[in-house]
Amino acid sequence: MTDWILPLLCGFGAGVISAWGVGGGTLLLLVMTLFLGVEQRTAQGINLLFFLPTAASALLCHWRSGYLDKPTLRAAVPPAVLAAAAGAWLATALDVELLRRPFGVYLLLSGVSLLLPKQKTQGQ
Numbered sequence: 001m002t003d004w005i006l007p008l009l010c011g012f013g014a015g016v017i018s019a020w021g022v023g024g025g026t027l028l029l030l031v032m033t034l035f036l037g038v039e040q041r042t043a044q045g046i047n048l049l050f051f052l053p054t055a056a057s058a059l060l061c062h063w064r065s066g067y068l069d070k071p072t073l074r075a076a077v078p079p080a081v082l083a084a085a086a087g088a089w090l091a092t093a094l095d096v097e098l099l100r101r102p103f104g105v106y107l108l109l110s111g112v113s114l115l116l117p118k119q120k121t122q123g124q
Contacts, residue, residue, distance in 0.1 A: 007036060014050065025051050026107065040096050040103070 010031045014024035025047045032043040062068050091099060 010036075011050070015054075025054075026110070030107075040099055041091065044091065 010028060014028040014031075017024035017027060028050060029040075029043050029047050032038040032046065033040055038046070059068075
């Protein structure tokens with residue numbers, strides 16, 4: 001009966017962390033695969049569904065604030081859509097075990113990069 005409490009709390013926590021600009025979806029993926037026993041592909045699909053409203057609200061806020069550079073947006077969207085479609089096809093074509101290792105390496109490198117001090121560029 002209480003099987004829904006942990007997923008609810010994890011989703012709420014990931015939403016709060018995402019609102020702060022931290023990768024809440026990545027944490028949500030880890031919780032789903034490591035603690036809730038969700039298959040990685042299913043967890044990635046849930047993560048994408050979780051990301052869509054977050055991205056839409058961020059896009060709207062940036063648009064209202066005038067932070068979108070339209071020429072860059074026009075140049076970036078077509079290749080991004082093609083890359084996303086290719087990545088989705090590749091993710092469904094590959095064995096889940098082949099996806100786990102590169103994803104784990106990515107998470108480790110992301111974590112290490114957060115621990116390293118950032119170098120200031122000139123003009124800051």
